[in-house]
Amino acid sequence: MTLRLGLGIFSIQAVPQRPDHHVKLYADLLDDAELAESLGFDSIWLSEHHFWFDGYCPADLAAAGAILGRTSTLRVGTAVMLLPMHSVEKVAADATTVNRLGDGRLVLGVALGYRDAEFDGFGVRRKDRGKLMDSMLPRLADASRASDPPYVVYVGVATAVAAQRAGRLGLPLFADSTMNVAELEEMLATYNEAAAAAGVKPPAAHSLQRDVFVTEDRERDWRLLFPELRYMRRQYGGWSNPQEAGESTQAYLERLEGDIAAKLKNLIIGDEAHVAAELRRFAALGFDLIVCRSQFGNLPRPLLRRAVEGLGRVNAAVAR
Numbered sequence: 639m640t641l642r643l644g645l646g647i648f649s650i651q652a653v654p655q656r657p658d659h660h661v662k663l664y665a666d667l668l669d670d671a672e673l674a675e676s677l678g679f680d681s682i683w684l685s686e687h688h689f690w691f692d693g694y695c696p697a698d699l700a701a702a703g704a705i706l707g708r709t710s711t712l713r714v715g716t717a718v719m720l721l722p723m724h725s726v727e728k729v730a731a732d733a734t735t736v737n738r739l740g741d742g743r744l745v746l747g748v749a750l751g752y753r754d755a756e757f758d759g760f761g762v763r764r765k766d767r768g769k770l771m772d773s774m775l776p777r778l779a780d781a782s783r784a785s786d787p788p789y790v791v792y793v794g795v796a797t798a799v800a801a802q803r804a805g806r807l808g809l810p811l812f813a814d815s816t817m818n819v820a821e822l823e824e825m826l827a828t829y830n831e832a833a834a835a836a837g838v839k840p841p842a843a844h845s846l847q848r849d850v851f852v853t854e855d856r857e858r859d860w861r862l863l864f865p866e867l868r869y870m871r872r873q874y875g876g877w878s879n880p881q882e883a884g885e886s887t888q889a890y891l892e893r894l895e896g897d898i899a900a901k902l903k904n905l906i907i908g909d910e911a912h913v914a915a916e917l918r919r920f921a922a923l924g925f926d927l928i929v930c931r932s933q934f935g936n937l938p939r940p941l942l943r944r945a946v947e948g949l950g951r952v953n954a955a956v957a958r
Contacts, residue, residue, distance in 0.1 A: 639843060641921040643953040644929035645674045645946065646683030647717050647847065650695040653869060653935040660693050663936065664701065670933070671705040673943070674712055677950030678957075681713035681745060683847075683929050686720055688756045699732050706740030713743045717847060717929060718794035718812060720751035721778070722770040723760045730781035733789055742787035747812045747845075748778065749794030753877045771803060779807055792845055798828045805832030811844040815931065816901050822846070822923055843926035848917070850930035851907045852948030860907065862941060866934040867905065871898045914952045921956075 648670070650663045658666075674682045682705060684698040695701060702714040721729065729746075737744035750767045751757065757764040775793070782791045793804035796814035804811055811829060813822055826844070833840040849867075853859040875897045881890040906916045917928055932945045 639921055639924075639926050641918065641956045642680035642927045643917070643949065643956065644681035644683050644713075644715065644845075644927060645670070645679045645932065645949070646715075646929045647685045647931045648683065648695070648701075648933055649685040649687070649935075650701070651690075651692040651935055653692055653866075655865060655869065656936045656938070657692075658936060663693075664704070666939070667701065668704060668708050670942075670946070671709055671712060671714075673946060674950075675709045677947065677953065679712065679950065679953055680927065681715050681929070683715040683717040683747070685717055687753070688720075688723070689759050699729075699736055702744060703736045703739060706736065706743055709743075710741075711743075713745055714740065715745035715792070715929070716747045718747040718749040718792075720756065721748040721774055722751060722762055722767045723756060726774040726777050726781075730778055730785075733782070734785040737785065737787060737789045742789070744789050745792065746778075746782065746789055747792040747794055748775070749812075750800065754880070768799070775803065775809070776807060779809055795825060795829075798825065801825045801829040802832040805829040805840065806836040806838065808833055808836075808838035808840055810841040812929075813844065813846045813925070815847040815849050816904060818904060819919070819923070822920075822925075826924060843924055845927035845929060846920055846925040847929045847931060848920070849905045849934075850913060850917070850928075850949065851905070851932055852910055852913050852945050852952060853907065854909055854948075856908055859941070859945075862938075863907075863934065866937060867902060868898060870934050871901050875901070910948055910952050910955065913949070914955045917952070917956055 648667055652658050671682050684701050686698040687694040688696045698716045698719055705714045733746050750771055754764055779791055782789050791809055792812035793809050794812045795801045875894050879897055906913055920928055930949055933942055
């Protein structure tokens with residue numbers, strides 16, 4: 639299996655520790671896309687969230703269109719679009735149009751979403767998200783196949799239920815970065831069982847998101863990365879693990895810190911040889927595309943560029 643690397647996940651955030659104007663942040667995104675293309679990456683990936691103070695990218699398809707206009711070979715993916723918050727017909731129409739403008743280089747990753755504030759903001763009941771996904775995903779899959787040119791739809795997963803939903807339709811997975819090897823193996827088994835029960839032929843391979851940072855000086859760069867990683871993981875942890883009724887603030891913060899520590903263990907950091915070896919482990923599981931998140935919040939530009947260039951050399955090595 640040939641292993642491909644994507645670069646991401648870009649969320650265009652003006653984080654408190656390094657605020658920037660969003661005009662500059664989107665200009666930086668286009669520069670990063672050109673760099674990714676020059677280094678031979680398969681793709682670049684964008685995230686979507688809404689109603690967050692730091693301007694987290696709320697319109698990933700619009701940003702994808704801008705990248706497609708600045709590049710000629712690089713694929714552009716959403717990781718992930720929050721499908722229940724959109725009209726599936728509008729998503730399909732927009733994706734078809736953007737994909738045509740980009741000569742068939744769009745990849746659409748979709749998932750449920752989980753933040754109460756986002757569902758409230760769009761007037762959607764969070765408890766209905768599974769039913770909505772069950773209704774919307776087959777329609778989007780049909781539309782993607784009927785489009786000319788067609789575009790690939792990946793399903794973002796972090797649970798067995800999500801894997802079963804994708805398996806019934808034979809859609810490839812986009813596995814969450816927080817899952818360890820044992821969890822990934824279990825999820826793939828669940829997916830294959832659901833596909834077999836539905837009489838659907840599963841795809842040859844799936845995609846995986848991973849936090850990856852290439853450095854020749856781990857100790858130096860870890861000191862720079864840790865505040866950014868902690869901010870990112872605290873943000874996502876707070877969204878997915880809100881304070882429970884009756885839980886004290888102290889107990890909640892301790893639980894959140896435990897979740898952050900567990901998630902940080904999945905980070906792949908080291909020199910090019912170490913990172914390449916770690917990524918090849920996932921290819922053996924059945925993932926032919928690994929989307930490597932090296933941009934955590936809004937890293938200093940020289941630090942990010944150095945890591946991306948190192949990852950570009952890893953990309954060349956694992957493709958052989």
